[in-house]
Amino acid sequence: MNADSPWPPPDPRDPYGLVALDFDLTPDRVASAYRHGIFPWPDGDAANPIPWVCPARRAILDFTDLHLPKSLRKLQQKSAPLRRTIDTAFEAVIAACAAAPRRGQGGTWIIPPMVAAYTALHRRGAVHSVELWDGPDLVAGLYGVAVAGVFCGESMFTRIDGGSKLCLLHLIEHLRARGSTWIDLQQLTPHFALLGAREISRADFLRRLAAARAAALPLFP
Numbered sequence: 001m002n003a004d005s006p007w008p009p010p011d012p013r014d015p016y017g018l019v020a021l022d023f024d025l026t027p028d029r030v031a032s033a034y035r036h037g038i039f040p041w042p043d044g045d046a047a048n049p050i051p052w053v054c055p056a057r058r059a060i061l062d063f064t065d066l067h068l069p070k071s072l073r074k075l076q077q078k079s080a081p082l083r084r085t086i087d088t089a090f091e092a093v094i095a096a097c098a099a100a101p102r103r104g105q106g107g108t109w110i111i112p113p114m115v116a117a118y119t120a121l122h123r124r125g126a127v128h129s130v131e132l133w134d135g136p137d138l139v140a141g142l143y144g145v146a147v148a149g150v151f152c153g154e155s156m157f158t159r160i161d162g163g164s165k166l167c168l169l170h171l172i173e174h175l176r177a178r179g180s181t182w183i184d185l186q187q188l189t190p191h192f193a194l195l196g197a198r199e200i201s202r203a204d205f206l207r208r209l210a211a212a213r214a215a216a217l218p219l220f221p
Contacts, residue, residue, distance in 0.1 A: 007036050010054045010202070016041070017202065020052040025113045027120040034147045035213065037206050039186065046111045058205040059188035063172060063181055065196035075162045076169065083133040084170040087220070090122045090129040093141035097155035110155060118154070121145070128220055130167040130174075134160070142167045146219045149212035151175055152184040168195075179217050182208070 010017035019038050033039060038054045068076075098110035121127040126147045132140040140163025142156035151171070156164040175183065185192050188199050200208075 007033070007038055007052075010056075014053075015056070016051070017054040017056055018051055019054055021049045022052075023049055023113075025050060025117045027117050027124065030117050031121060031126055031145075031147050034145045034152055037202075037209050039145075039152065040114065042109045042111050042114060044109050044111065046113060050113075054202060054206075055186075056202050057188075057199040058202060059185040059192060059197050059199050060205065060208070061172075061183050061185055061192065061195065061197040063176055063183075065198070066172065067194070067196040068169075069194060072162065072165055072169075075166065079162075079166055081134075082139070082166070084166070085131045085133065086170075086174060087122075087128055089131050089138055089141070090127070090143060091119060092138055093129040093131060093143050093157070094118060094155075096138070096141060096157045097143065100155075100157040118143070118145075121147075125220065130171045132158075132163050132167050132170075140164050140167050142171065148209055149180075149215050149217045149219070150182070150184055150209060151180065151219060153186065165191075165195075175219060178219050180219055 007019055010019050025040065030040065033052055038052050040050045041053050042048070042050050094110065094115055098108045098115065118127050122129070127143060127145050129141055129143040131138055139160045140156070140158035142153065142164060144151050144153040146152070156167060158164040172183065185197055188197055
């Protein structure tokens with residue numbers, strides 16, 4: 001399947017919008033999926049086929065809706081000595097995201113084939129990371145995909161209080177400066193909701209994605 005090949009429509013019976021189920025995690029196919037609003041969602045077992053999904057509800061954050069709670073504003077002020085970077089330590093970030101404990105989960109969906117595919121796409125300039133440093137130490141980070149004029153967040157980790165939030169704010173500042181107006185968060189969490197994120201329908205998301213693809217904003221470097 002090349003980047004222009006059509007994907008089947010999501011299964012209307014599946015709450016997650018299942019599109020395909022296979023082991024094909026090649027970088028080209030991953031990039032194609034994001035261009036069509038689809039992403040892989042492994043169950044954490046590399047022996048099982050990969051579900052490719054396009055959920056009926058999609059979490060996004062319009063930058064005009066961004067809300068900074070008082071505690072986060074204070075954290076920003078205190079974090080001035082910390083250093084923010086982009087695409088400086090991608091492999092360390094994805095490894096830390098894979099190792100980060102998740103509430104209610106016994107393992108990680110970032111299985112080795114996912115790491116290999118996203119690392120290859122990072123080397124092509126389609127996957128990016130944000131890092132937060134305390135001196136020489138990497139204390140927080142996130143990564144995501146930018147292949148259709150929209151940044152699609154994938155995962156984040158932190159080793160200090162609020163570190164992943166600081167990374168997200170740095171990313172938003174970077175994207176805003178390049179004309180972007182929103183970010184795809186895939187799933188709505190209480191953390192994202194507090195920042196102003198909301199869910200939209202699959203149809204609305206795909207319309208937004210098509211408009212972003214047509215505009216083709218260069219989001220990085």
